[in-house]
Amino acid sequence: MAAPLEERFRTVRELHPEYRVETMSGRIVVNEAGTWQHNTCLFRVLRGLLAPAVERGWQIWPNITVYLGRQADRYVPDLTVVPRAPRFHKDYAVHGDSTLLLVDIVSSGSSYDDHYVKPRSYSPAGVPLYLLVDPAQRTVRLFSEPEGRAYGRETVAALDGPLFLPAPWELSLNTGEWW
Template sequence: MAGPLEERFRSVRDLLPEYRVETARGRIVVNESGTWQHNTLVFQMVCRLIGPAVERGWEIWPNITVYLGQNADRYVPDLAVVPRRPRMRMEHAVYGDATVLLVDIVTAGSVYEDYHVKPGEYAQAGVPLYLLVDPLQCTVKLFGRPEGGKYGTEILVTGAEPLVLPAPWEFAVETGELW
């Protein structure tokens, strides 16, 4: 049964479908769609991930809510890579542990949430890989191996270094042209 925050979340999401509606620490957060620079980085990440995703029969979804548990926050990453027909909470929400990879592009207003809040919640929900693309610092950070409510590995690459995604990906994301 949905609680009051969940009901308000659904109402706001239904009222503002063109916005990214999330819940974070007991509050509803409405984010505008990204700038052209943000959307360019989203596009560049799609271009890098599409080949390996298609080869493995996965799909890349923008603007899907990630269900992290009954009382957990609801986030909408920039991209969610999922297997075909992943386990869904509702038509607009995929279970976190049913994803293959979540990707967020860091913005000035999302730094704290992206680096300090989301990794813990994603790890607790079993999201296998969480990738942060940070144009403010020209870095890419990968969180992996969720265990005990936190990620067991964190890999940070800077500048033009390639980032090797572990199994089931097993390929390098070229980051040099992102910046």
């Protein structure tokens, strides 16, 4: 009999700590580190979030699993912003409703999961804000107002204009600086 998914997930994480290991719809997904373009975009997003997060005493983590519930998937966003004392499921997993913002930079292999699968899992877990940067589409999507199985609001901005992050951020980001 096969080991439960959670057990296989932990084993793969331990065997490959240099990779991003996620579970999605009953499958284990292992992603390599991003390309230089992916990481450059990520750095620029991080630069825009860093000062406001530090001012508020928050932390930004680049490689932490988000716990979405006992029977739910496990995702590792590119960036996770947490308050001073987030709630943990395990030492490698923070509860989704204990985050302040999750950020993903879409890559060619993650487009469907990032655009469709993850928002449908983050909302029921109480993730307040999910920011999705898609270089191929040259758009930024902000999912906010989690309401059960879906987010109540989805804001789409072009990659050259402002994007407002609602509470607790109350911050306008200049997405043009990300490219």
